[in-house]
Each structure stands twice: as C-alpha cells, then as structure tokens.
Amino acid sequence: MVLKVPVIEQCSVSENVQQGIMVEDLAGYLARNKKLVFPHRHNFYHLLLFTKGGGKHTIDFETFEVVPWQIYFMSPGQIHTWSFEEEMDGYVVNFDRDFFKTFLLQPDYMTLFSFFSGLVQDEVFVVKEDEREGVADVFKRLRGYVHDVDFARVSLLYIFHVLEQQRDRPVALPEDTYNHTLLRNFLNLIESNFRTLRLPKDYAALLYITPNHLNALCREVLGASAGEIIRKRVLLEAKRLLVIKDYGVSEIAYELNFNDNSYFTKFFKKGIGVTPEEFRRKHI
Structure with a gap:
C-alpha cells in the first residue's frame, strides 16, 4: 500500500539550506510557512526555541502550551501541528538525518541525548533561566555562520550538551x-x-x-x-x-x-x- 501521510521535505520549508542544515529566526520561518498548520511529518530533524509568543503546538497528539524559553525537538516521522498566537520570536533549526554521519565516530552518539529518545515527554522542556543568555547567543552565532558546516555541527553539539545538563529529565536513562x-x-x-x-x-x-x-x-x-x-x-x-x-x-x-x-x-x-x-x- 502506498503511504499517503504528508511528509514535509527540508527544501519545501527551509531557505538557504547549507549542506543539510538551516537556521532561521522564528518570525520569518512562520511567515513563510503560515499555511503549514495541518498535521504533517518531517523527513528531517527539527528543533525550535521560543523566546516570545504563545499558543499551542502538538507532537504525536500530545499538546503543549507555548511559553517563552520553551524548546522542543522533533525526530523524522513524528506528526506535528501548531496554533500560535501573539507575536512569535525565537529560532528554528532544521537538519538532515545524516548531518552528523561523517562527523561523529560513534554512530549512535545522538541517542545519548534524552531529547532524541523518541518519547514525546523528553522532547519538550523550558531552558533554565541561568542558561538562556548563553543558549540564545549560540543560536545567534549559529545563524550567522551556518555556511561553515563544521562550525554548525560543533555549535549544535554544544547546545545539545548544555541543554542535556541543565534540564530536569522526566525519564532517567540508566547510568551503566x-x-x-x-x-x-x-x-x-x-x-x-x-x-x-x-x-x-x-x-x-x-x-x-x-x-x-x-x-x-x-x-x-x-x-x-x-x-x-x-x-x-x-x-x-x-x-x-x-x-x-x-x-x-x-x-x-x-x-x-x-x-x-x-x-x-x-x-x-x-x-x-x-x-x-x-x-x-x-x-x-
């Protein structure tokens, strides 16, 4: 049977994709993709940081209220919808499945981060106050130097480590x-x-x-x-x-x-x- 689930490709929602990654201000991303409010899947990884705004977004049928400094991660295949209100701002990062493939020696390295567990309760959380300025600064630098693919990879991994260390994980993976x-x-x-x-x-x-x-x-x-x-x-x-x-x-x-x-x-x-x-x- 041919699958009919709508899958959104990176090229259809992203501008200025540089070797598999796009980083953009949230306001501009939403203005360009304002019709993308129906349930859909992505064929790429998608993370979003809200710094301003409100409304709701849903990942795999679990709905979350938008609050400033909330961040969410989505893996390819998850179903997503949104209904945003007020003036939205923040950052969006889309990157391909194989973005880190030739960069990391450990093939399953990304699974060490809780927000790539595939469990929705791990994927949405609020950045703690003492980390917000630093996280926002890395996103800003990443947007400015996204054409340097190795810089983009290192910057993303740095963000992942900072967020992993500062968050309260709902599911604690075994230490061994x-x-x-x-x-x-x-x-x-x-x-x-x-x-x-x-x-x-x-x-x-x-x-x-x-x-x-x-x-x-x-x-x-x-x-x-x-x-x-x-x-x-x-x-x-x-x-x-x-x-x-x-x-x-x-x-x-x-x-x-x-x-x-x-x-x-x-x-x-x-x-x-x-x-x-x-x-x-x-x-x-």
Missing part, C-alpha cells in the same frame, strides 16, 4: 552503558519491527537477553512493561494514520498487520478509550 545500550536498542528494534513483532520475547531474543530482564529494565526506567511499550508504538502509528482522511480503518488495520478490522478496533479502543472512527472525528 550496558543497560543504556540495551534500552536504546530495544526502542530502535520496536521502531523497525512494530508492525510484525508484538511480543516482548521476540525482542528479548533479538537482544540476547531474557524477557524478564527486558521487562525489569523497561519498568525501572520507563515505568511500563516491554509489552506496553510495544503496544504504545503500534497505537501511535494507528493514531498517525487515522488523522489522514485518505486511509480507511480497514486499510490501517491491514497496514499494521492485524488479521481483521474488528480485532484492530478492539485493540485501539482498549488502548485509547475510543474507537478509531471517534478518534478520527475528534482530530480532523
């Missing part, structure tokens, strides 16, 4: 490297296999650990069992597909590898509390 790697690999495996693999034992086998070990790690760090984490990812994809009018519920059930439409409907209602049709009416 082994369990951190296990959890990250589990989440990555879900992302690649959630349509076909639904049981914790399947993922435990791929990770060469026992299902009990996997469940204990998930409960300790994420506050949910491995099975719940898998089901939440399936439900998230179902919600993403339901906001696109072109998809019938039976098509979504087929896309997500359910045997029949009625089983998918029961699964969805048990997880979300409403039927797929009711969810669609609410969000479109």
Whole structure:
C-alpha cells in the first residue's frame, strides 16, 4: 500500500539550506510557512526555541502550551501541528538525518541525548533561566555562520550538551552503558519491527537477553512493561494514520498487520478509550 501521510521535505520549508542544515529566526520561518498548520511529518530533524509568543503546538497528539524559553525537538516521522498566537520570536533549526554521519565516530552518539529518545515527554522542556543568555547567543552565532558546516555541527553539539545538563529529565536513562545500550536498542528494534513483532520475547531474543530482564529494565526506567511499550508504538502509528482522511480503518488495520478490522478496533479502543472512527472525528 502506498503511504499517503504528508511528509514535509527540508527544501519545501527551509531557505538557504547549507549542506543539510538551516537556521532561521522564528518570525520569518512562520511567515513563510503560515499555511503549514495541518498535521504533517518531517523527513528531517527539527528543533525550535521560543523566546516570545504563545499558543499551542502538538507532537504525536500530545499538546503543549507555548511559553517563552520553551524548546522542543522533533525526530523524522513524528506528526506535528501548531496554533500560535501573539507575536512569535525565537529560532528554528532544521537538519538532515545524516548531518552528523561523517562527523561523529560513534554512530549512535545522538541517542545519548534524552531529547532524541523518541518519547514525546523528553522532547519538550523550558531552558533554565541561568542558561538562556548563553543558549540564545549560540543560536545567534549559529545563524550567522551556518555556511561553515563544521562550525554548525560543533555549535549544535554544544547546545545539545548544555541543554542535556541543565534540564530536569522526566525519564532517567540508566547510568551503566550496558543497560543504556540495551534500552536504546530495544526502542530502535520496536521502531523497525512494530508492525510484525508484538511480543516482548521476540525482542528479548533479538537482544540476547531474557524477557524478564527486558521487562525489569523497561519498568525501572520507563515505568511500563516491554509489552506496553510495544503496544504504545503500534497505537501511535494507528493514531498517525487515522488523522489522514485518505486511509480507511480497514486499510490501517491491514497496514499494521492485524488479521481483521474488528480485532484492530478492539485493540485501539482498549488502548485509547475510543474507537478509531471517534478518534478520527475528534482530530480532523
């Protein structure tokens, strides 16, 4: 089946893209993309710092009130909408999936930052007051020297480290490297296999650990069992597909590898509390 979810490409929303990265003032970015208020995905990483304004923005169906010095991170594939009010200001950075690929020796280095976990609750937070001036200054310099790609990479990594150290993380990743790697690999495996693999034992086998070990790690760090984490990812994809009018519920059930439409409907209602049709009416 051909996917019909609208995917926004870097070139369609960004101006003056320099070797895979764009940095722009928020006011100008919004003025140029003022019609981009429907649910959509990006095929690039997107981060935004608000320094002024209000309204709301939604990432994967979780809605946040805009406040000054809020920052959010989005990974490719997440569904996003906004409804901003007042005079908006801040900075926008869009960068391609492979922007750091040849720059970092450690391929999964970006997963060390909590805001690239793929969990929405990790991706939106407020910059602490004593860091605001320094963070804004780095964004300003980054905008001015974005044509120097190595400077842009170093500056972004510096921002990531500053923000990681100053934030109150809602999900504390394990300090030991082994369990951190296990959890990250589990989440990555879900992302690649959630349509076909639904049981914790399947993922435990791929990770060469026992299902009990996997469940204990998930409960300790994420506050949910491995099975719940898998089901939440399936439900998230179902919600993403339901906001696109072109998809019938039976098509979504087929896309997500359910045997029949009625089983998918029961699964969805048990997880979300409403039927797929009711969810669609609410969000479109």
